[in-house]
Amino acid sequence: MKKLFALLTVAVIGLTAFKADNGGYKVGDVAADFKLKNVDGKMVSLANYKAAKGFIVVFTCNHCPYAKAYESRIMDLDKKYAAKGYPVIAISPNDPVSEPQDSFDNMKKRASEKGYTFPYTIDETQDVTREYGAKATPHVFVLQKTDKGNVVKYIGAIDDDTENSNPNHTRYVENAVDALLTGKSVATTSTKAIGCSIKWKKGA
Amino acid sequence: MKYRNFILLFLLSTIGLAAPAQTRTVTPITYQQLEKRISNKDTVYIVNFWATWCAPCVAELPNFEKLQQTYKGQPVKVLLLSMDFKSKLNEVKTFASKRKLISEVYLADKPSEQVFIDQVDKNWSGALPGTMIVNAQKGIRKFYEKEFTYDELNKLYQTNK
Numbered sequence: 152m153k154k155l156f157a158l159l160t161v162a163v164i165g166l167t168a169f170k171a172d173n174g175g176y177k178v179g180d181v182a183a184d185f186k187l188k189n190v191d192g193k194m195v196s197l198a199n200y201k202a203a204k205g206f207i208v209v210f211t212c213n214h215c216p217y218a219k220a221y222e223s224r225i226m227d228l229d230k231k232y233a234a235k236g237y238p239v240i241a242i243s244p245n246d247p248v249s250e251p252q253d254s255f256d257n258m259k260k261r262a263s264e265k266g267y268t269f270p271y272t273i274d275e276t277q278d279v280t281r282e283y284g285a286k287a288t289p290h291v292f293v294l295q296k297t298d299k300g301n302v303v304k305y306i307g308a309i310d311d312d313t314e315n316s317n318p319n320h321t322r323y324v325e326n327a328v329d330a331l332l333t334g335k336s337v338a339t340t341s342t343k344a345i346g347c348s349i350k351w352k353k354g355a
Numbered sequence: 356m357k358y359r360n361f362i363l364l365f366l367l368s369t370i371g372l373a374a375p376a377q378t379r380t381v382t383p384i385t386y387q388q389l390e391k392r393i394s395n396k397d398t399v400y401i402v403n404f405w406a407t408w409c410a411p412c413v414a415e416l417p418n419f420e421k422l423q424q425t426y427k428g429q430p431v432k433v434l435l436l437s438m439d440f441k442s443k444l445n446e447v448k449t450f451a452s453k454r455k456l457i458s459e460v461y462l463a464d465k466p467s468e469q470v471f472i473d474q475v476d477k478n479w480s481g482a483l484p485g486t487m488i489v490n491a492q493k494g495i496r497k498f499y500e501k502e503f504t505y506d507e508l509n510k511l512y513q514t515n516k
Contacts, residue, residue, distance in 0.1 A: 216408060216440070286480065311469040314440050320467065345468050345481040 175284010178340040181300040182208075182292065185279045187242060187272035188255070190262045195240065195270045197294075197301055204236030205295040205304070205331060207324060210285040212243045213261050214252035215347035218288045220313050222265065225289065228309070228324060229269040237293075237328050239269040244280035244288065249350035280349060287346035293327045293337075304331060307342030379451035381444060384436065384461040386474045396491045398430045399516050401508075404463075404475070404485040406439045407450045411502050412484040416454070418505040422512060423458045431512060433458040438483060441465075488515050 176182055184197045197206060209225055211218045229239035247254040255273050262271045274280050283292055293305035305327035312320035327337045384392070393400040403419050405412035416435065423433040435458050437447045444462055451460045465471035472481045476498035479485055487498045488511055495515050503511070 220440075287482070308469065311467040313468060314442060316441065317466045321469075342469050343472055343479075343481045345472070348482060 175282065175286075176292065176303045176306065178303050178306060180303045182294050182303050183282060184301070185274075187274055187279065189270040189272045190255075190259045190267075191270075195272050197240070200238060202236065203238060203296060205293065205328075206301065207232060207237055207239045207328065208283070208292040208294060209239055209241045209289055209309075210244045210280060210283070210287075210291075210349075211241050211289040212245050212250070212253045212347075213257050214245075214250050215288045217313055217346035220315070221289050221309055224309055224315070226265065226267065226269075229267075231325075232328055233268065235328075235332055237332070241267070241269055241271045242279060242285075243271065243273050244277060244285055245350040246277065246352040249353065253350070277349075277352060285344075285349060287344040287348060289346055290344040291324050293324060293331070295331050304337050305340055307344050311342070313345065378448055379456060379460060381437070381448045381451055381460045381462050383441065383444065383464040385464045385466075386471050388464075389434075389436070389461070392434065393489045394491060398432055399512065400432050400434060400487075400489040401512065402434045402436055402487040402489070404436050404438055404483055404487075406437055406483055407443070407446055408439070409483045415484060415502050415504075416456070418503055418508050420457055421505055422508050425509075426512070429516075431516065434461060435459065436461045436463055438463050486511075488512070490515050 186194050186196050189195045197203075200206070207228055209228075211221070211225060225239060225241065233239065243253055243258055245253040251257075258271055258273060285292075289309060291305070291307060291309055292303055294301040295304045305324065307323060309324050310320045310322045321339075323339055323342050326339065330337045389402070393402065401419065401422065403412075403416070405416065407413070419433050419435060423431070435451075435456060437460065439447050439462060441462065441464060447460070447462050463471060468481070472479050475485070475487065479498060479500055482500060484502055485498060485500050486503060486508075487496070489496045493515070497515070
């Protein structure tokens with residue numbers, strides 16, 4: 152009996168380890184909803200968006216030069232697609248102790264200075280970041296609302312030109328959302344998220 | 356007198372010219388140009404992908420410099436390929452000059468980041484630092500998404516040269 156218990160314990164530990172190390176979502180997975188604090192103090196969940204057809208979930212932050220380079224393009228995505236049913240939901244994944252520029256107060260400042268039209272939430276426990284498998288800032292997950300839940304349709308970069316220097320660059324997120332809006336399948340479903348690594352809590 | 360002044364002025368201007376020449380050259384490089392640069396069959400190439408803003412990269416740069424210095428008599432070339440933004444050419448030059456880098460320094464010229472990273476290695480996530488070793492004569496081309504200590508780097512060279 153004792154042996155069985157030990158075996159069970161090992162099995163449970165094994166499972167937990169596996170879950171923590173699942174590498175995040177893949178295209179086709181159903182993404183879990185979350186409840187994260189927005190810069191306006193209110194909690195944000197995907198379920199709050201009754202009329203949405205889907206979401207452009209962007210892991211981004213204040214400090215990272217890549218995130219800064221993409222900031223206006225993230226704002227443009229919301230302006231272009233929120234009305235069409237795909238609002239931007241921004242999540243700051245970083246531990247503010249490791250990166251003080253990404254503190255909640257600094258996030259509030261940034262959002263109001265720039266006039267973000269979308270929620271800019273903080274993942275204080277970093278659980279959502281882990282669950283989604285965000286690796287960098289910025290890292291985008293395009294979700295489509297279905298009967299099964301919010302299905303991941305695209306994971307990766309916003310486009311292939313952080314510096315915005317090539318006018319013919321490929322707009323991965325726009326292409327994905329445009330395809331979903333016209334009932335087509337997404338041609339490029341995943342790309343590499345190039346940016347700054349996530350600043351994880353030390354000793355977590 | 357006038358002539359003498361002219362010579363003096365000329366000398367001064369050469370000095371003036373000589374000073375910026377000490378600034379380290381940093382050459383923008385496309386993937387195609389990189390391929391060409393590392394195509395010599397007589398040489399082992401170690402290409403380190405780094406950036407001025409990447410702390411672990413900056414921390415391991417001396418290991419690459421030490422390798423280049425240690426084996427300067429051997430056919431091994433260390434190329435330090437910065438993945439900084441193309442608009443940061445001057446910052447990379449300043450960095451390379453301040454650190455007095457002896458290895459060749461390049462700045463990635465990438466019309467598409469995704470294509471550039473995939474061309475270097477399909478399995479590279481794009482995270483820095485990354486290091487590639489190429490020995491065309493032996494058909495070796497390996498890429499590592501990790502940091503290297505000097506001993507690890509030396510071992511990498513010794514086992515692939």
